[in-house]
Amino acid sequence: MEFSKKWNYDYDTKCECSDDDRCGCTFPNNxxxxxxxxxxxxxANASICKPVLVGQQAFNFSAPAVFADGSTNDLFNFFDYIxxxxxxxxxxxxxxxxxxxxxxTSFNQAYTEFTKRDVKVVAVSVDSLPAHIAWRxxxxxxxxxxxxxxxxxxxxxxxxxxxxxxxxxxxxAQRSTFLIDRNYTxxxxxxxxxxxxxxxxxxxxxxxxxIALDNSxxxxxxxxxxxxxxxxxxxxKHL
Numbered sequence: 001m002e003f004s005k006k007w008n009y010d011y012d013t014k015c016e017c018s019d020d021d022r023c024g025c026t027f028p029n030n031x032x033x034x035x036x037x038x039x040x041x042x043x044a045n046a047s048i049c050k051p052v053l054v055g056q057q058a059f060n061f062s063a064p065a066v067f068a069d070g071s072t073n074d075l076f077n078f079f080d081y082i083x084x085x086x087x088x089x090x091x092x093x094x095x096x097x098x099x100x101x102x103x104x105t106s107f108n109q110a111y112t113e114f115t116k117r118d119v120k121v122v123a124v125s126v127d128s129l130p131a132h133i134a135w136r137x138x139x140x141x142x143x144x145x146x147x148x149x150x151x152x153x154x155x156x157x158x159x160x161x162x163x164x165x166x167x168x169x170x171x172x173a174q175r176s177t178f179l180i181d182r183n184y185t186x187x188x189x190x191x192x193x194x195x196x197x198x199x200x201x202x203x204x205x206x207x208x209x210x211i212a213l214d215n216s217x218x219x220x221x222x223x224x225x226x227x228x229x230x231x232x233x234x235x236x237k238h239l
Contacts, residue, residue: 051165054189058087058180059163064129064154065122066136068147072129076153078122079184086119086211087180088203091166091173093194095127095135101145103175103197108148110200117207121150125173126161129154166191179207181214 058078065076078087090107092100104123107114114121127135132152138144153160161167166174177198179188188206192198 052189053165053178053186056186058089058178058184058186059160060184061153061160061163063157063160065151066129066132067151068149070133070136070147072133074129076151078153081122081151082120082180082184084182086117086182086207087178088114088119088121088207089164089178089180090121090123090198091161091164091176091178092123092125093168093172093175094125095131096143100125101140101143104145104148105140106198106200107203108145108150110204111149113204114207117204117211119179119207122153123148123150124153124155124160126155126158126171128156168194177203179203179210181210 060077060079062075062077064072064074066072078089088107090104092103094100107121107123111121125132132154135144136147136152139146155161155173158167158171161173164176164178166176168174175192175194175196175198177188177190178186181187187210190198
């Protein structure tokens, strides 16, 4: 996909959605699909388009990433990494922020639970790769996340956030989660206020329900009781 330049749009003029749009959005008229937004300072609180992507093909991307062992790859490819597995794509606001270290370390504590389910976890923010590396070098007590077991992707271009509809007006990623199946189809999407932390247990519950349905282990409400009893995780001492 070709991405447009950062044009100066008339942000006071709202678009009239057409068949080319993904949803009823508040982007400006004549917006190019996949453009990189350049929000004027005076419109810092302007709305952004957050489409419902459940049932659609996930967006593949190649971007810099740091891995569990500290190695890096400037062309980390999302689809190549998840291959035939399920994927949990986590967007978070920023490195060295208040809530994000707790969230990332909580998902890291549950990493073995996700791997048991053949789910590969990937976290994304708009921070640079050096920032990710520095954040991993600090312990939780120091405001870092330590050596987490899943890749941290750098979306400096903001293209990934824009494609998944989670780019905030201030240029950061909205706290959000996507569960993607083996066919690269988005099956679950959750977007949160930046002050609300995610529940790892709820994410596991949704994952168990989805996998059970895909494996024809149960149908409809037959999964209800099972899906409301997620794996019990050891509560983080930081909570």
